[in-house]
Amino acid sequence: MANKILEVKNLKKYFQTPKGMLHAVDDVTFTIEEGKTLGVVGESGCGKSTTGRAILRLHEPTSGEVIFNGENILTKNADEMRLLRRQMQLIFQDPYASLDPRNTVSEIIGEPLKLQKIIPDKAKRLEKVYELMETVGLAERLVNTYPHELDGGRRQRIGIARALAMEPKFIVCDEPVSALDVSIQAQILNLMQDLQEQMGLTYMFITHDLSVVHHFADDIAVMYLGQLIEKAPSGMLFDKPTHPYTQALLSAIPVPSLNKKRERILLKGEITSPINPKPGCRFAARCPYATDRCRSEEPKLKEIEPNHFVACHLCD
Amino acid sequence: MAQKNPKDLILDIKDLVIHYETDDGTVEAVNGIDIQLEYGKTLGLVGETGSGKTTTALSVLRLVPDPPGVIKNGSIFLDGKDIMNLPQKELEAVRGHLASMIFQDPMTSLNPVFTVGDQISEVIALHENCSKKEADEKAGDMLEVVGIPRERFAEYPHQFSGGMKQRVVIAMALACNPKLLLADEPTTALDVTIQAQVLETMKGLREKFGSAMIMITHDLGIIAEVCDEVSVVYAGQIVEHGTLVDVFNHTRHPYTEGLFGSLPNIEIKRNRLSPIPGLMPDPTDLPKGCCFAPRCKYATPDCEKARPAKKWLSDTHYVRCSRYDEPNFKIEREDQ
Numbered sequence: 001m002a003n004k005i006l007e008v009k010n011l012k013k014y015f016q017t018p019k020g021m022l023h024a025v026d027d028v029t030f031t032i033e034e035g036k037t038l039g040v041v042g043e044s045g046c047g048k049s050t051t052g053r054a055i056l057r058l059h060e061p062t063s064g065e066v067i068f069n070g071e072n073i074l075t076k077n078a079d080e081m082r083l084l085r086r087q088m089q090l091i092f093q094d095p096y097a098s099l100d101p102r103n104t105v106s107e108i109i110g111e112p113l114k115l116q117k118i119i120p121d122k123a124k125r126l127e128k129v130y131e132l133m134e135t136v137g138l139a140e141r142l143v144n145t146y147p148h149e150l151d152g153g154r155r156q157r158i159g160i161a162r163a164l165a166m167e168p169k170f171i172v173c174d175e176p177v178s179a180l181d182v183s184i185q186a187q188i189l190n191l192m193q194d195l196q197e198q199m200g201l202t203y204m205f206i207t208h209d210l211s212v213v214h215h216f217a218d219d220i221a222v223m224y225l226g227q228l229i230e231k232a233p234s235g236m237l238f239d240k241p242t243h244p245y246t247q248a249l250l251s252a253i254p255v256p257s258l259n260k261k262r263e264r265i266l267l268k269g270e271i272t273s274p275i276n277p278k279p280g281c282r283f284a285a286r287c288p289y290a291t292d293r294c295r296s297e298e299p300k301l302k303e304i305e306p307n308h309f310v311a312c313h314l315c316d
Numbered sequence: 317m318a319q320k321n322p323k324d325l326i327l328d329i330k331d332l333v334i335h336y337e338t339d340d341g342t343v344e345a346v347n348g349i350d351i352q353l354e355y356g357k358t359l360g361l362v363g364e365t366g367s368g369k370t371t372t373a374l375s376v377l378r379l380v381p382d383p384p385g386v387i388k389n390g391s392i393f394l395d396g397k398d399i400m401n402l403p404q405k406e407l408e409a410v411r412g413h414l415a416s417m418i419f420q421d422p423m424t425s426l427n428p429v430f431t432v433g434d435q436i437s438e439v440i441a442l443h444e445n446c447s448k449k450e451a452d453e454k455a456g457d458m459l460e461v462v463g464i465p466r467e468r469f470a471e472y473p474h475q476f477s478g479g480m481k482q483r484v485v486i487a488m489a490l491a492c493n494p495k496l497l498l499a500d501e502p503t504t505a506l507d508v509t510i511q512a513q514v515l516e517t518m519k520g521l522r523e524k525f526g527s528a529m530i531m532i533t534h535d536l537g538i539i540a541e542v543c544d545e546v547s548v549v550y551a552g553q554i555v556e557h558g559t560l561v562d563v564f565n566h567t568r569h570p571y572t573e574g575l576f577g578s579l580p581n582i583e584i585k586r587n588r589l590s591p592i593p594g595l596m597p598d599p600t601d602l603p604k605g606c607c608f609a610p611r612c613k614y615a616t617p618d619c620e621k622a623r624p625a626k627k628w629l630s631d632t633h634y635v636r637c638s639r640y641d642e643p644n645f646k647i648e649r650e651d652q
Contacts, residue, residue, distance in 0.1 A: 043509065044478075182364065182575060183575065183591055186578035248509055249508060251512075254511075256536035257581065270510060
């Protein structure tokens, strides 16, 4: 049994809004094993990014526990957190917005090393920057360029190099390839895969693209309106999607081949508001199988077979 | 090679060349694109950012911004009309009536200060010589066609979600029953389940109205779902064109092969993707020879000498790759 690097228990993040309490993340529980990738999928507004950020305490969780390497990080003070962040890093979605336009490549990649006082000496820091640039496949000559001079793929490589500077164990990747063209996307995915193998990294990979997550993740967690509704190893989830939402989501992926025509489940309506959600299953309004019980009683996440968790009354 | 009868063509583009002349140099956006689309058919234009897909579509309605856009060469016939030489007045009658466009971003293609109903009825009133009341009535019908209750006629765009806004844009584009629909990445900004709904709506409506469509996308999955024919665009040229079966099951161009290799496919679990190395060439400084040669694993020194010409492999399928001059040349991707 591999070592659990991260355990998230009953994590909640609510935001106070003028219209009421927004349940962005509502009672989410999962674990990630060391060296593995957990894919978190769901549509916009389902709380996947907020979950990633709450784990790093970039949003302070409302309640719950985040246990990283055996320690509950939610009880740490700011100094302890700063040290812990060396081990927990984030790669952002938008390589255009997540890099400071006034800093050069070397300043961006070197900044965490400077801030965390790991390599205070400037010349030595530059050496490390060159090393990191090589790791992520950035040519040495780009060291003094600014982000606007580079294309999306190279920018995302900078973001990855910056995250790797701390030699982290765990990286939250928030839609790292969504803004990239397919041929570049594949380059970055392969790079991330290589880095994982070389450095034993653990990823939490947040995306809306199910084909990417199928390719990349060991386990997949599906979120809907702030809740985790199904979690299983990647192959199992794609072979036997059990929650009606997962089934619809998988059937909606356009597949680039002609040989297999698949049955498509079309959902009616759209994701409803996460503000003061009604009791009962949050998917009930769009679910083709919803019963009265679904509308009144909230389904709990249950293990229906080893490692396969589903929150749906239909599984009873 | 197959020559389609011009009478059957809703759109006939020949050797289109469009440059953007900027202070920093000339961007060679479109470099000799041909499109022959029959009435009622759907053509997919697939390619990456900056390959010239959108510029091509804009040129059909003569919407390429000028300056800096300059149409250097080529002819465009839309339903028999010579678009390049049409007076402004007649162009206005074409836009939104004979052919209309759905843009990528539904958030910015609606006017925030008008109600959605008014925006749809404006198109109808403009093209169909009818009273405001009749136009409003028809706009309400169109809303229902795309699955939005008529009661929401008087609401503003910000009161709609992304998927609903895109439906409004589709309703607007279809309001005058165009013969050609130009859809520029219509579902890229949407979630998958909503994308499925919108694609289904578009398919249903196309069948109902019999419009032809050009679907611009970077997603080969969407192409497989909605198109009859597909053109793969790279650096402003169509490098491979054919029916869906030609391009998906009998892929011939190395770039098309590269696109398929880059895609994670849920039907086939592979250990690693095989991306195309390198980047798109700078469109202000395109290579003299085949534009894909610098990234192509099959390239020979000869490939860098001249732009490859069209090579017809069957009545429906052509490819621009000079390696096919050699009788035994084959790419690695096998026929499916």
